[in-house]
Amino acid sequence: MDDDPRSLVRAIEELHAARQLWLADERAYAARRRAEKARGHRQPRRNETWRDWQRGWGNIAFSPDPAVHPDGELSAVVDQVLRSSAAPGDTAALTCLVCGGRDDARPWSDGVSRVHQLCRRCGVSLAVERVDAHDPVLAAARTEQWKEIWRTRGVSSRTRVS
Numbered sequence: 001m002d003d004d005p006r007s008l009v010r011a012i013e014e015l016h017a018a019r020q021l022w023l024a025d026e027r028a029y030a031a032r033r034r035a036e037k038a039r040g041h042r043q044p045r046r047n048e049t050w051r052d053w054q055r056g057w058g059n060i061a062f063s064p065d066p067a068v069h070p071d072g073e074l075s076a077v078v079d080q081v082l083r084s085s086a087a088p089g090d091t092a093a094l095t096c097l098v099c100g101g102r103d104d105a106r107p108w109s110d111g112v113s114r115v116h117q118l119c120r121r122c123g124v125s126l127a128v129e130r131v132d133a134h135d136p137v138l139a140a141a142r143t144e145q146w147k148e149i150w151r152t153r154g155v156s157s158r159t160r161v162s
């Protein structure tokens with residue numbers, strides 16, 4: 001950041017643009033749900049949007065592995081996911097709403113309590129499950145990986161730390 005002080009401003013602008021897209025989608029969803037409830041539909045209907053693909057954990061495009069994430073600007077990634085849809089009956093497949101990859105995932109453990117199935121193309125988590133086996137060595141490596149990213153200056157965060 002010392003070499004490019006404007007990078008912080010660009011990052012904030014990118015976050016703000018993505019947040020505006022998400023907030024607009026939230027407002028539209030809230031209005032739709034109010035109308036459905038007024039018609040007596042208390043349970044949300046499946047509508048083939050990204051909300052039906054969340055698999056119960058509510059993230060738009062979570063990339064837990066800090067070394068791998070989508071290439072596009074955050075607002076473009078969020079927009080892609082918000083505008084995505086799924087064919088009826090297609091929800092069983094692990095499909096990435098960011099890049100379109102299908103059933104091409106790799107496991108990634110946080111070393112503490114979760115194993116994600118990450119899209120091999122862009123790193124977005126397609127599914128997650130809780131695990132009982134705590135791996136302190138792996139957890140320490142993940143923590144050190146984050147620290148190294150924050151210490152690194154002028155090196156892309158996409159550089160894989162193995």
Ligand SMILES: [Zn+2]
Nearest residue numbers: 096099119122
């Ligand atoms: Zn992907």
